[in-house]
Amino acid sequence: MCRWLAYSGTPVLLDAILYRPTHSLIDQSLHSRLGVETTNGDGFGIGWYGPHVETPAVVRDIGPAWSNRNLQEIAGHVHSRLFFAHIRASTGTAVQQTNCHPFRHGRWMWMHNGAIAEFHRLRRDLALAVDPRLYPDIEGSTDSEMMFYLAITFGLEEDPPTAVARMAGLVERVGHEHGVEFPLQMTVAVTNGQRLWGFRYSSQTESRSLFYSTRVDTLRALHPDLDFLQELSDEARLIVSEPLGDLPGAWNAVPESTYGVVQPEGDEMHSFVPVAA
Template sequence: MCRWAAYIGSPIYIADLVSAPKHSLIVQAREAEECKTSINADGFGIAWYAHRREPGLYRDVFPAWSDPNLKSVSEQVKSRLFLAHVRASTGTAISRNNCHPFAYDRWSFMHNGQISGFEQMRKHFDMAIPDQLYLSRKGATDSEALFLIALGQGLERDPHYALLRTAQIVEELAVAQNIPARLRMTLAFSDGETLYALRYASNGNAPSLYFRRRALDDGWIVVSEPLQDEPDWQCVEENSFCTFNQDSMSRQAFMNGANDLGFARAS
C-alpha cells in the first residue's frame, strides 16, 4: 500500500504537508500508522499546479526520507493545488514510471490500494485503455491503468461517472477471467481547478482517508492519515466521492448499489 496527501487552497509551501508536520508524508514513508505496511520506501512523487495548465511533476525511486532534493524542493515551491505520494509496491517494479502521481495533459492522479488478481489480468487491463491514450502508458501498475481507463471513460466530462465505469470494467474483466478480483482504492486526482477524492472497496475494506479545513479557512487538506494531532480531522466514510474547491467541499455516495451499473460487487 501507499500513503498520500493533497491540498487545494491559497498557495502554501509543499513542505507544509510533505516534511514540516510531526507526522508528515516523509515520516509516513517509514512510520505509517494506518497502513498494512508501515514502510513506504519504493519511490515518491509530487504533482503541483502553478503558472501553467499542466502540472509540474517530480518523481524518483528513492525512499522519500533519503532524498535531500525532495525536502529542498518542497521548501521552495509554493502551490495552490498539489498531490504528493510515497509508494509501497504491490508487485510491480521500483521505477520512476511506476511512481505516483501520474499525469496526462492537465490531469494528475494518485492511488492507494490495489486490484488483487491484476497480474493475471494485466493484458486485459491494457486492452481496456483507449488507443489514443495507450502511448501514455509508461509504467506497469494497476494504478496507472485505472487512471488511463478513467480518462477514456470521460473523466474530463464527469469524474464521478468515469470512476464508476472504471470500477465496472475491473469487475467485468475479473468475471470474464474467472478471477475473484477485489478493487480497493483511495484516490486523489485533479484537473488543476478542482480536487477529487474517492474511498471505495468492493469488499468493504477500503484504505483510510481523512480531510480537514486548513486553519486559516482558505483551503483543504486531504490525506491517507492525519499529519498532526489536531482533533478536527474528519474520516471519510467508505463508498464516498468527495469534491473540493478552495471554499467548499461536497460528499456523495460513490455507488448507490450493485444495480447502478448492472454488475455484482466482488465478494
C-alpha cells in the same frame, strides 16, 4: 500499499505540509500507522500547479522520500495552491520511476493507494479497454496507471465521478470473469488543477483509510492559539491517507464507498457506486 496527500487552498510552501507536521508524509514513509506496510520506501512523487501554467509539474524518484535531498530542496522553495504527494510501497510491480505516482495526462493528475487483485491476470483485458489513442501514453506497469487511463477513456475530462465509477465497474467485471472475488481496493485522488476529487471504495467494502481536514474557520474557533491557521484561507483543505498529526477536531474519516469534491463553489460528498462500463 502506499500513502498520499492532496492539498488545495491558499498557496503554501510544500515544506509546510510535507515535512513540518508531527506525522508528516515524510514521517509516514518510515512510520505509517494505518497502512498495510509500516515503511513506504519504493519511490515517491510530487506534482504541483504553478501560478501561470495550466499543466502541473511532476517530480518522481525510485528512492525513499525520507532521505531525498532533491525533495527537500523543492519542498523548501516551491509554493503551490494545489499539489499532490505520494509515497510508494509496491504491490508487486517494478520499482522504477515510471511506476511512481502521481501520474499526469495534460492538465490532469492521478494517484492511488490500493490494488487490483490478481492484476497480472487481468492486465491484458483491461489494457484492451483503453482508448487506442491513449494507450501509447502509458509508460509504466502498475495497476494504478492503468486505472487512470481507463478513467480517461471513460470520460474523466468531462465527468470525473462517472468516469471513475465506470473504471471501477470494468475492473470488477473483468475480475469476476477471471474468478477474483474482490477485484478492487482503492483510494484515489484526481484533479484538473481547479477541482480536487477523492474516492474511497473497495469490492469487499473494507477500504484503505482516507481522511479530510475540517474547515479552517472551524479549526480557528477550536484552536485560536495556533498561528498557522491564521495564514490559511477558509477554503484550504487536505485529503490524506492518514492524519498528519493529533490536533483534536482536525481530521474526519471519509465514509466507505464515498467520493468528495473540493471546489470553489463549495465542497460536496456523495456515495460512490461502480457503474457497468
